[in-house]
Amino acid sequence: MGEPAFGVLGPLRVKADGAAVRVGGAKPRAVLATLLLQPNGFVSVDLLTEVLWPGGAPRSAVANVRTHVRTLRQLLPPAAVAGLRTEPGGYALDVAPGELDALLFERRLAQARAARDRGEDSGALRGYEAALGLWRGGVLQDVRSSVVWDPAVARIEELRSLAADECLEVRLRLGDYAHLVSGLRSRLTESPLREDLWRMLVHALRDAGRTAEARSAYAEAERVIAAELGVEPSAPLRAIGAEVNGYAGRRRSATPVPVCQLPMDIPDFTGRAVEVADLESLLSTAGRHPVVAAVSGAPGAGKSTLAVHVAHRVRTAFPDGQLFADLAGTSECPREPAEVLAELLRGLGVIDSAIPGEPGERAAMFRSRLAQRRCLIVLDDAVGAAQVSPLLPGTGGSAVLVTSRRRMPGLPAHACPLGLMRHDDARALFGAIVGAERLLREGADADRVLAECGSLPLAVRIAAARLVNRPGWSVSTLADSLRDERGRLGAVRSGELEVRAGAELSYRHLPEPAALAFRSFGDLPDDAVPGWLVAVATGSGGQAGEEAAGGLETLLDEHLVEVVGRDDLGLNRYRMHDLLRSYARELALTDHQETRMRRRLAVIEALTALARTANAAMPTRFLGVLGDPGGQGGRPPAAVAALVRQRPVDWFESEHRNLVAAVDAAVRLGRADLAAALAIELAGFFDMRGYYGDWLRTHRLVLDAMPSHEGAGAAALLRNLGQLHLYQDRYEDALASFDRSRALFAELGHRTGEAVAAVGAGSVHRVVGELDTALEMFTVALRHFAATGDPHGEAVARNAIASVWLEREDPEAAAGWLRGALELSLVVGDRHREAQVRRRVAVLHELRGEPQAARGELEHALGIFDELADLHCAAYVQQSIAELCLRQGESGEASALLVGALAVQQQLGDRRAEARVAGLLGELHDATGRTQTARHYFHRSLATWRRLDVPDEAGLMDAKLRALR
Known part of the structure; x- marks a missing residue:
C-alpha cells in the first residue's frame, strides 16, 4: 500500500501519485487541516470562521471562507477535489481510511489490538509498529494551532500514547529487551514522571540481565520524581527497586491509602454462593480491558447487598481504590450521570472546580483517570443503560458492578440476573x-x-x-x-x-417513637443520615431524644433501617431501603400537613444552625459570609454541636449532600429565606474545598426562587457569586454581581456588606488592569470597615490597597499599607490573612532587590497555608517561590515547584494561573534543552490564553512556539 494522500500526523501533507502537492497560504491550509481533523464529517462555516479569525471575524468572513475553499479546489489533486463537498452552511471532505494517515493509524491500531487479544504477540507487535510508523511528528505541527482543534488533536494524541504503551507491553512479553529499553527511554524523555514506564524499564533491564543498569534506572527514577514532585516513588515502583537492589526497602513514610467508598458488608450474609462465585470470577478477568457486570432482579432480591458483599471480597484485586455511587434509580428523581461523574471524579482526587461543566467532558476525564488504574466501581440502583453508559471506563484494568431492577441489554455488560433465593x-x-x-x-x-x-x-x-x-x-x-x-x-x-x-x-406493632421515626424517613433526604437528624425530624429533645434513639434501635432490630457506616465525626449513618422509604413516604402523607411542614422545616433549620456553628469554627475565614449569627435556626443536640465545633470541615464533608439537598428542599417548600440562609453559610466551605459546581447551583437556585432580589440575603448571595465568577475568570459576571450586591447593601445601610462587595469589585478591576478604579474601590471598603469597627475587614482592605501599589512597582507606597495589614491580622489572630499579607510583603522585598527576605516571607506563608490545609493558596505561594527561584537561576527547584503548582491549578480550574505556570515551565525546559517538553507546555499555555481571550499573552506564547521550530 502506498502512502496516504493526506497526512496530519506531523506536518500537513498532501500527495498525488506519490508526489508531494504544495498547498500554500496559511488560511487555505488551516481550512484543509480542519476538514481533515473531521474526515467525512460536516464542518460548518461558523467553525471555520473561528479557526481562521480567533480574535474576531471580519464582516466578509463567509465570503472569505468560500474563497479559501475555492483555492483548495484549485490546489488539490482531482481525486481529493471530488471528495470536497459543499453542503448547506458548510463543507465536508470524504476520504477513505487508507487516504488519511490518522484514519489508517486507527485501523492499524485496531488490528494490532485484535491480534494482541488473541494472544498473537508477534503479529500484534508488527501491527503496532505499522501504526506508530505513520507518525512524523506532532499533529499538524507546521500549521498554526487552533483551540477548535483541541478535542480532536487530544484524542488522536492520546491514542498514540496508548498505542506506544501497549506496544511496549507486547515487547516486554516477547522479551525484545533491546528495542524495549530504547522505546522506554524515548517515552520517559517526553513523560519523565510516568512511574509505570520507570517500573517497566527497571523490569526490562533486570530481566535482560543488566542488573547494574536496572539499579541505576531505579535511582534515576527516585531522583527525577523527588526533584519534580517532591515525593518518593509509589509502592509498586519501590517494590521492584527493592528487588533489583536486593533489600526490602528502607523505612519510609506511610503512603496514602487508596479510596474505599464501599458501604459496610452485612456480617451475616447468607446464600447466593453460585452468584458470588460467578461474579468474583467475572470481575477477576479485568486486566487489559475493563469488565462490567450488571446484576438485575426484583425489588428486595438483595441486589445491593450482593454487590457490596462481592465488592468487599474482591477488594484486593483492585489496589487503586473502590468507588461507590447510589444512582437513585427507584427514587422520584434518579440522579443525572453528570452529577454522578462529578462525585466519582472527586473520589479519584479531582477537586470540584476542575471538573468540566459538560457531561461529555466529565465522562472523558473519568475515563482518562481510570486508564492507568485498577479500580472497582459499584453503581447501585441504576434506572437504565443511558444513566450508566457515561459512567463506564474506556480502557485499563478497572471493573464495574451495576445493580438495577431492569435488565439493560443496551449496556456493554455481562448480564447477571438475580432470581428468587433458592x-x-x-x-x-x-x-x-x-x-x-x-x-x-x-x-x-x-x-x-x-x-x-x-x-x-x-x-x-x-x-x-x-x-x-x-x-x-x-x-x-x-x-x-x-x-x-x-x-x-x-x-x-x-x-x-x-x-x-x-x-x-x-x-x-411498632411503639410510637419507632413508628414516628419510620414515618420521618419519608421526609428526610434520600442519602444516608445521622441519628441526630432523625431525632430532629421527630421533634425529640431531652428525654424524648432518648426515646427517639430507642425508636431508631427498634427499627434496626426490625430490619427496617440499616447502619451503612460511620461519618467523619464517628457518628453512625442510617439508610432505609428504597421500598421501605416509599412506604414511609406514604405513611408520612397521613400525618397532618402542619405536622409534616414543621418536621421538614426543623431538619432544614437544624442543618443551618450547625452550618453556622461550623463556619464560626472554620480554620479559615471566608470574607463573603454575611449571614445573621443570631438568625433563625433549629436547636441541634448540644453534643453534636460540640463535635462540629471541634471538626467543622469534617462535618461539612459528612453532610455535604444532605446540606445541598436541604437548600433544594427549602426552595420546594416555598421558603427561599431559609434556603438563602443555608446557602450563604455553605459558601465558605465550598470556597475552601473548591466545590464550585455546588456553590454555583445552590446560589442560582435560591436567587431564582426569590420573588425579588432585595434585602441582605440576596445581597450576600450575589456577593458570593461574584467571588465564584472571579475565581473562574468570568470578569464581567463577577463585576455585575459585586456591583449589584454593593448597591443592595448600600440601600440597606449595611456598611460591612457594602465594604465586602467593594473589595470584590476592586479585585476584578485590579485583575483586568484598571488600577485607579481598583484603588478607589479598596479605599471605599477601608472607610466602611473602619467605621463599623471591623479589624479583619480593615486588614483585607489594607492588603488590597498595597496590591495596587505593588502592581505599579512602587514598594515604598505599599510598605505602610502592608505593615498595617500584618499588624491587624496578628491582633485578630487571623493566620490565613497573615499568610496572604506575607505573600505581598515578599513581592515588596523582591522589588527592593531583597530576594532572600522575599523567600523567607513566602516560606512563612506556605507553612501557614499547609498547616491550614488550604491547597489553593499554597499552590499560589509555590508558584511565587518557583518564579523567584527561576529569576535567581535555581532551575531544578523551580521545576519541581512549578510542576506541583500546575497540577493544583489545573484541579482548581484557575485557568489564568495554569496558563502562566505552563508558560514558565515551557521557558524552563527550553532553557535546559528539552525542546519537546517545552513545546508541550507552550502549546498548553497558548490554548489556555486563547480560551481566556487574552491576545497579548497568547501572542507571546505563539512567538515562543515559532522560535522552537
Missing part, C-alpha cells in the same frame, strides 16, 4: 436470624413464612426480625399474619408485595 438459602437466612433450633422445630411453618415472603431476602429478614422481637409468637402465627397482609395488599405490584407485607406487619 429455598435452602432462604431457610438458612431465616434460621440465622431466628435460631437453628427453632427452624428445626417449626420447619413446616417456616416454609410457609418463606412462601409468603416470596424468598426475597429483604422480606425474609423483616419477617424473621418480627418473630425475634415477639418471643410470644410462633412461626405459625407469623405465617398467618403475613398471609393476611398479602391478601390485603393484593393490588401492590409483584416484587414489592412480599416486602410491603412484612413492613406493614412490623409497622403496626
Whole structure:
C-alpha cells in the first residue's frame, strides 16, 4: 500500500501519485487541516470562521471562507477535489481510511489490538509498529494551532500514547529487551514522571540481565520524581527497586491509602454462593480491558447487598481504590450521570472546580483517570443503560458492578440476573436470624413464612426480625399474619408485595417513637443520615431524644433501617431501603400537613444552625459570609454541636449532600429565606474545598426562587457569586454581581456588606488592569470597615490597597499599607490573612532587590497555608517561590515547584494561573534543552490564553512556539 494522500500526523501533507502537492497560504491550509481533523464529517462555516479569525471575524468572513475553499479546489489533486463537498452552511471532505494517515493509524491500531487479544504477540507487535510508523511528528505541527482543534488533536494524541504503551507491553512479553529499553527511554524523555514506564524499564533491564543498569534506572527514577514532585516513588515502583537492589526497602513514610467508598458488608450474609462465585470470577478477568457486570432482579432480591458483599471480597484485586455511587434509580428523581461523574471524579482526587461543566467532558476525564488504574466501581440502583453508559471506563484494568431492577441489554455488560433465593438459602437466612433450633422445630411453618415472603431476602429478614422481637409468637402465627397482609395488599405490584407485607406487619406493632421515626424517613433526604437528624425530624429533645434513639434501635432490630457506616465525626449513618422509604413516604402523607411542614422545616433549620456553628469554627475565614449569627435556626443536640465545633470541615464533608439537598428542599417548600440562609453559610466551605459546581447551583437556585432580589440575603448571595465568577475568570459576571450586591447593601445601610462587595469589585478591576478604579474601590471598603469597627475587614482592605501599589512597582507606597495589614491580622489572630499579607510583603522585598527576605516571607506563608490545609493558596505561594527561584537561576527547584503548582491549578480550574505556570515551565525546559517538553507546555499555555481571550499573552506564547521550530 502506498502512502496516504493526506497526512496530519506531523506536518500537513498532501500527495498525488506519490508526489508531494504544495498547498500554500496559511488560511487555505488551516481550512484543509480542519476538514481533515473531521474526515467525512460536516464542518460548518461558523467553525471555520473561528479557526481562521480567533480574535474576531471580519464582516466578509463567509465570503472569505468560500474563497479559501475555492483555492483548495484549485490546489488539490482531482481525486481529493471530488471528495470536497459543499453542503448547506458548510463543507465536508470524504476520504477513505487508507487516504488519511490518522484514519489508517486507527485501523492499524485496531488490528494490532485484535491480534494482541488473541494472544498473537508477534503479529500484534508488527501491527503496532505499522501504526506508530505513520507518525512524523506532532499533529499538524507546521500549521498554526487552533483551540477548535483541541478535542480532536487530544484524542488522536492520546491514542498514540496508548498505542506506544501497549506496544511496549507486547515487547516486554516477547522479551525484545533491546528495542524495549530504547522505546522506554524515548517515552520517559517526553513523560519523565510516568512511574509505570520507570517500573517497566527497571523490569526490562533486570530481566535482560543488566542488573547494574536496572539499579541505576531505579535511582534515576527516585531522583527525577523527588526533584519534580517532591515525593518518593509509589509502592509498586519501590517494590521492584527493592528487588533489583536486593533489600526490602528502607523505612519510609506511610503512603496514602487508596479510596474505599464501599458501604459496610452485612456480617451475616447468607446464600447466593453460585452468584458470588460467578461474579468474583467475572470481575477477576479485568486486566487489559475493563469488565462490567450488571446484576438485575426484583425489588428486595438483595441486589445491593450482593454487590457490596462481592465488592468487599474482591477488594484486593483492585489496589487503586473502590468507588461507590447510589444512582437513585427507584427514587422520584434518579440522579443525572453528570452529577454522578462529578462525585466519582472527586473520589479519584479531582477537586470540584476542575471538573468540566459538560457531561461529555466529565465522562472523558473519568475515563482518562481510570486508564492507568485498577479500580472497582459499584453503581447501585441504576434506572437504565443511558444513566450508566457515561459512567463506564474506556480502557485499563478497572471493573464495574451495576445493580438495577431492569435488565439493560443496551449496556456493554455481562448480564447477571438475580432470581428468587433458592429455598435452602432462604431457610438458612431465616434460621440465622431466628435460631437453628427453632427452624428445626417449626420447619413446616417456616416454609410457609418463606412462601409468603416470596424468598426475597429483604422480606425474609423483616419477617424473621418480627418473630425475634415477639418471643410470644410462633412461626405459625407469623405465617398467618403475613398471609393476611398479602391478601390485603393484593393490588401492590409483584416484587414489592412480599416486602410491603412484612413492613406493614412490623409497622403496626411498632411503639410510637419507632413508628414516628419510620414515618420521618419519608421526609428526610434520600442519602444516608445521622441519628441526630432523625431525632430532629421527630421533634425529640431531652428525654424524648432518648426515646427517639430507642425508636431508631427498634427499627434496626426490625430490619427496617440499616447502619451503612460511620461519618467523619464517628457518628453512625442510617439508610432505609428504597421500598421501605416509599412506604414511609406514604405513611408520612397521613400525618397532618402542619405536622409534616414543621418536621421538614426543623431538619432544614437544624442543618443551618450547625452550618453556622461550623463556619464560626472554620480554620479559615471566608470574607463573603454575611449571614445573621443570631438568625433563625433549629436547636441541634448540644453534643453534636460540640463535635462540629471541634471538626467543622469534617462535618461539612459528612453532610455535604444532605446540606445541598436541604437548600433544594427549602426552595420546594416555598421558603427561599431559609434556603438563602443555608446557602450563604455553605459558601465558605465550598470556597475552601473548591466545590464550585455546588456553590454555583445552590446560589442560582435560591436567587431564582426569590420573588425579588432585595434585602441582605440576596445581597450576600450575589456577593458570593461574584467571588465564584472571579475565581473562574468570568470578569464581567463577577463585576455585575459585586456591583449589584454593593448597591443592595448600600440601600440597606449595611456598611460591612457594602465594604465586602467593594473589595470584590476592586479585585476584578485590579485583575483586568484598571488600577485607579481598583484603588478607589479598596479605599471605599477601608472607610466602611473602619467605621463599623471591623479589624479583619480593615486588614483585607489594607492588603488590597498595597496590591495596587505593588502592581505599579512602587514598594515604598505599599510598605505602610502592608505593615498595617500584618499588624491587624496578628491582633485578630487571623493566620490565613497573615499568610496572604506575607505573600505581598515578599513581592515588596523582591522589588527592593531583597530576594532572600522575599523567600523567607513566602516560606512563612506556605507553612501557614499547609498547616491550614488550604491547597489553593499554597499552590499560589509555590508558584511565587518557583518564579523567584527561576529569576535567581535555581532551575531544578523551580521545576519541581512549578510542576506541583500546575497540577493544583489545573484541579482548581484557575485557568489564568495554569496558563502562566505552563508558560514558565515551557521557558524552563527550553532553557535546559528539552525542546519537546517545552513545546508541550507552550502549546498548553497558548490554548489556555486563547480560551481566556487574552491576545497579548497568547501572542507571546505563539512567538515562543515559532522560535522552537
